[in-house]
Amino acid sequence: MFWRDGEIIEKVSVSDRSFQYGDGCFTTILTKHGNIMLWQKHVARMNTALKVLQIPQPNWSVVHEQLTSVALTTPLAGLKIHVSRGCGGRGYSPSVESGPIVTISCFPYPPHYLSWREEGLSLMLCKTQLGLNPLLAGIKHNNRLEQILMKAEIEQTRFDDGLALDLNDNVVETSMANVFWVSEGKVYTPTLANSGVAGVMRAEVIEALKHLQIKCYEDEYSLSALLSADEIFVSNCILGVAPVKKIEEAALPIGRVTRRIQEYLDQC
Structure with missing residues (x-):
């Protein structure tokens, strides 16, 4: 319409x-x-x-x-x-x-979102990197060519989604979701000051973490910081919150913090 x-x-x-x-x-x-x-x-x-x-x-x-x-x-x-x-x-x-x-x-x-929420999804590392554009960073404008190129990569593989880095090799998001990870009980998520999309569900997760009294940090993070995490999850408004079970060939557990956030948001 x-x-x-x-x-x-x-x-x-x-x-x-x-x-x-x-x-x-x-x-x-x-x-x-x-x-x-x-x-x-x-x-x-x-x-x-x-x-x-x-x-x-x-x-x-x-x-x-x-x-x-x-x-x-x-x-x-x-x-x-x-x-x-x-x-x-x-x-x-x-x-x-x-x-x-x-x-x-x-x-x-999407019916597969239900299984992703329960069983987790697998991520590849996209070769396509996000450009730096602080003027438009955070907003979901109608030019999504970077995401289309990432999705083209993903569809040639067996992975569910792809992790995107920026031109400085900092973690930003996936092709369709924001990303969070947990290390030693603290949650980390990339700043979106230079690229990426600030999802509504991302804000909901950050608010949920405050209510659960779990510290959340936003900054620039390298891929090594993400790969050393105890657990990783992604979020968007249609999917909600879903655990990441694998990045490339590295398997990951579905963690306690991820489940707590899922349960909290499902009750809201």
């Missing part, structure tokens, strides 16, 4: 700036029996991205109504909100003739 200036439209023009330049942002949301989870936090996330991109905010009340109308009523499913700056003339100028354009869609819950 697409709409612009409150009016539903059937097609997105070839001059749409997201199509032309990736000029916009998006978020994906978990639903339970048609109920939208963490709505206000997704709105805050989108508003942060829209402010950086200098795109006007849509009417979020209207967006919520439309999302509710299309959400699947199954126990678990997903929604996606995509915002484009709109349609404009040729070139990089952000001036648009009309916009922003909001696209919403629903999708079934």
Whole structure:
């Protein structure tokens, strides 16, 4: 479903700036029996991205109504909100003739996510490295070419996902999730000051750790720091929290802290 200036439209023009330049942002949301989870936090996330991109905010009340109308009523499913700056003339100028354009869609819950949550997932080390871009770091803008190249690597292997480093060889995230690890009872996660996506579930995990009185540190970390961890887990809003059972050929245990965070978030 697409709409612009409150009016539903059937097609997105070839001059749409997201199509032309990736000029916009998006978020994906978990639903339970048609109920939208963490709505206000997704709105805050989108508003942060829209402010950086200098795109006007849509009417979020209207967006919520439309999302509710299309959400699947199954126990678990997903929604996606995509915002484009709109349609404009040729070139990089952000001036648009009309916009922003909001696209919403629903999708079934990926069934393998349930087994990943229980049994863990395997990670490879991607050769594709994330560029350094502090201006856009953290936001989920519509240009995801780095992730597409990572996914192309992963799909040529038997691994479930891939670990991404930046150009300085610091750990950032996976192709689809934020990453955390536990060493001596403390939790570590990469800073996203220069690259990566700050997921809504990442923020939920950090808040959960505060309630569980487990210290969490954010900084730049090398791959060796991650590989020396006692346990590793990943997070995103559709998957939730899932343990990592293997990186390349190194097997990992499913740890107590990972299970505690899963249990805490499932009760929220």
